[in-house]
Amino acid sequence: MKALAIDVGGTKIYNTIVDENGNIVANVEKHSTPKTFDGIREILMNIIKSHENEADVVAIATAGSVNNENTAILGSTGNIAEGYPKMDFMSLSSKKVFVENDANAAAWAEHIIGVSKDCSDSVMLTLGTGVGGGIIVNNKLLKGKNGAAGEMHFKMYPDKRRKCTCGAYDCFEAYASGTGLRKTAVELTGNPDVTTYDVINEVNAVLKHPETSGGISKTDILRTASDDKYIQAFLKWQDDILTGCIGLANLFDTCMIVLSGSMAEFVDIDYIEKELNKEIVTTYTKVRKATAGNYAGMIGAALLAMNVGLKNERNC
Amino acid sequence: MKALAIDVGGTKIYNTIVDENGNIVANVEKHSTPKTFDGIREILMNIIKSHENEADVVAIATAGSVNNENTAILGSTGNIAEGYPKMDFMSLSSKKVFVENDANAAAWAEHIIGVSKDCSDSVMLTLGTGVGGGIIVNNKLLKGKNGAAGEMHFKMYPDKRRKCTCGAYDCFEAYASGTGLRKTAVELTGNPDVTTYDVINEVNAVLKHPETSGGISKTDILRTASDDKYIQAFLKWQDDILTGCIGLANLFDTCMIVLSGSMAEFVDIDYIEKELNKEIVTTYTKVRKATAGNYAGMIGAALLAMNVGLKNERNC
Numbered sequence: 196m197k198a199l200a201i202d203v204g205g206t207k208i209y210n211t212i213v214d215e216n217g218n219i220v221a222n223v224e225k226h227s228t229p230k231t232f233d234g235i236r237e238i239l240m241n242i243i244k245s246h247e248n249e250a251d252v253v254a255i256a257t258a259g260s261v262n263n264e265n266t267a268i269l270g271s272t273g274n275i276a277e278g279y280p281k282m283d284f285m286s287l288s289s290k291k292v293f294v295e296n297d298a299n300a301a302a303w304a305e306h307i308i309g310v311s312k313d314c315s316d317s318v319m320l321t322l323g324t325g326v327g328g329g330i331i332v333n334n335k336l337l338k339g340k341n342g343a344a345g346e347m348h349f350k351m352y353p354d355k356r357r358k359c360t361c362g363a364y365d366c367f368e369a370y371a372s373g374t375g376l377r378k379t380a381v382e383l384t385g386n387p388d389v390t391t392y393d394v395i396n397e398v399n400a401v402l403k404h405p406e407t408s409g410g411i412s413k414t415d416i417l418r419t420a421s422d423d424k425y426i427q428a429f430l431k432w433q434d435d436i437l438t439g440c441i442g443l444a445n446l447f448d449t450c451m452i453v454l455s456g457s458m459a460e461f462v463d464i465d466y467i468e469k470e471l472n473k474e475i476v477t478t479y480t481k482v483r484k485a486t487a488g489n490y491a492g493m494i495g496a497a498l499l500a501m502n503v504g505l506k507n508e509r510n511c
Numbered sequence: 512m513k514a515l516a517i518d519v520g521g522t523k524i525y526n527t528i529v530d531e532n533g534n535i536v537a538n539v540e541k542h543s544t545p546k547t548f549d550g551i552r553e554i555l556m557n558i559i560k561s562h563e564n565e566a567d568v569v570a571i572a573t574a575g576s577v578n579n580e581n582t583a584i585l586g587s588t589g590n591i592a593e594g595y596p597k598m599d600f601m602s603l604s605s606k607k608v609f610v611e612n613d614a615n616a617a618a619w620a621e622h623i624i625g626v627s628k629d630c631s632d633s634v635m636l637t638l639g640t641g642v643g644g645g646i647i648v649n650n651k652l653l654k655g656k657n658g659a660a661g662e663m664h665f666k667m668y669p670d671k672r673r674k675c676t677c678g679a680y681d682c683f684e685a686y687a688s689g690t691g692l693r694k695t696a697v698e699l700t701g702n703p704d705v706t707t708y709d710v711i712n713e714v715n716a717v718l719k720h721p722e723t724s725g726g727i728s729k730t731d732i733l734r735t736a737s738d739d740k741y742i743q744a745f746l747k748w749q750d751d752i753l754t755g756c757i758g759l760a761n762l763f764d765t766c767m768i769v770l771s772g773s774m775a776e777f778v779d780i781d782y783i784e785k786e787l788n789k790e791i792v793t794t795y796t797k798v799r800k801a802t803a804g805n806y807a808g809m810i811g812a813a814l815l816a817m818n819v820g821l822k823n824e825r826n827c
Binding site for chain 2 (some may be wrong): 261268269302303314315316335337338341348350351352353354363434435441442445446447449450478511
């Protein structure tokens with residue numbers, strides 16, 4: 196069995212073919228996401244027309260929350276063309292079409308073929324410009340009553356009033372995202388022009404020229420430069436991620452917290468795991484980086500569409 | 512089928528008989544919780560010896576996290592006799608013995624016979640001296656990899672450094688509990704002797720003599736007394752509960768948040784529901800007070816022990 200997998204994001208649309216083992220078995224094609232509903236629909240129809248004969252099902256990973264029937268988007272999606280959430284995905288192919296939120300799909304890919312594949316319970320955080328999330332409870336995606344569960348919009352500092360992309364204030368996303376790191380750096384330096392890259396470049400510079408050396412952690416090295424405001428911002432951002440992970444570990448008693456996305460590579464995972472397990476009241480929780488790759492969303496949507504799951508047992 | 516239901520708390524142990532419909536069908540007996548392991552074990556053995564012939568199973572709701580096999584406590588329990596978590600519950604009766612965390616059990620009682628009985632997904636918060644929690648996902652208790660899930664220890668103000676009973680700082684419990692209300696009132700008044708009752712008495716006084724009247728909410732009335740530091744503390748406490756509920760609604764896309772416990776009666780539920788639904792990115796979430804009563808822990812443990820559950824369908 197094979198799936199035509201499509202990932203619809205705010206800036207790019209990708210497509211490829213995925214088999215039942217989660218292998219990508221065709222070229223990955225890339226398109227810019229059109230600014231209009233009709234433009235997006237035309238690209239989706241062209242992709243499906245060209246490739247549906249190579250697959251048994253069509254699996255779409257998309258921005259936005261997806262209903263429990265995996266047929267349609269719930270509510271709005273932020274940075275995609277107006278009207279896109281009303282897309283009638285089911286009409287795009289005569290074959291079965293299956294839709295899931297991109298972060299949920301990526302969490303499923305980690306659960307089946309990635310770093311959390313031996314875990315019945317895991318929470319994946321995608322740290323990029325924003326923060327996405329996907330939660331696995333006892334080998335099933337946590338979807339909630341309508342399918343919108345897994346939104347990482349719990350508040351971090353309810354009295355700070357930092358605006359979040361969701362329209363509310365002070366959500367985890369507003370602190371733990373790349374944008375959050377930039378805002379923290381702007382606050383600490385007083386310079387409104389600081390970028391996320393400025394901070395990351397400084398972090399990399401300090402890590403290349405540590406004042407101390409030998410067997411100490413990245414976080415320990417960075418702490419030797421604690422009078423550097425960029426480094427302070429980075430360490431605060433990392434601790435904000437830690438804080439969110441502690442809450443998630445206490446709520447879910449999950450086997451593993453998986454960090455994915457472009458910003459995850461800068462996080463000192465060992466530090467997060469060590470500090471988290473000092474604080475939680477549940478049981479030992481692993482923290483790991485994602486391993487299912489950049490196309491995890493397509494792979495996960497394909498595996499879900501083909502009903503590839505693990506046996507319903509606690510296994511970690 | 513009937514269960515001998517026992518509730519082991521930090522100060523009292525209760526027991527009664529519960530039928531498959533969740534009805535209490537015998538007297539509720541009450542004992543002070545002994546300070547020693549042996550004392551608790553003796554009371555449990557006496558209860559079971561006296562009443563096990565009236566029931567088919569023994570159902571124990573207890574302080575502390577309980578494993579996924581429902582046989583034993585995980586880790587420590589805080590305010591009960593040292594060694595209690597190592598109790599061999601299974602040896603107490605020749606009949607089936609079933610153990611569950613008290614807040615989880617109470618959440619199950621609400622799910623089967625209480626306010627959330629038409630909900631596939633609900634989150635119950637028990638607001639008392641501390642904060643307990645029980646989470647239902649798709650008609651099942653959320654237990655996590657080892658059974659400890661549902662701990663409401665996500666951080667509210669990570670930079671405030673208010674000590675929590677769990678040993679960490681700034682958890683939801685440290686703000687949303689009765690103790691949290693007292694601490695907030697102490698902070699705002701500068702008076703270390705303020706009690707929770709002082710604040711509640713002041714709230715009741717203002718609500719009896721409102722400066723405005725007619726069709727306005729309790730919260731609106733209290734806001735007319737906003738230069739009263741006790742009232743400020745109360746409103747801040749209520750907003751801290753709201754903040755936690757927003758995060759839970761976004762994580763779980765749950766049908767209903769159920770507030771139970773002695774402190775829940777003071778919360779303006781309509782205010783929480785209205786404000787929560789303005790902020791969340793998931794779908795409309797109800798907020799209600801619990802209705803299964805003071806013995807919900809025993810009822811829920813009994814229903815779980817007798818395998819009384821709802822059909823596995825989304826139904827709200």
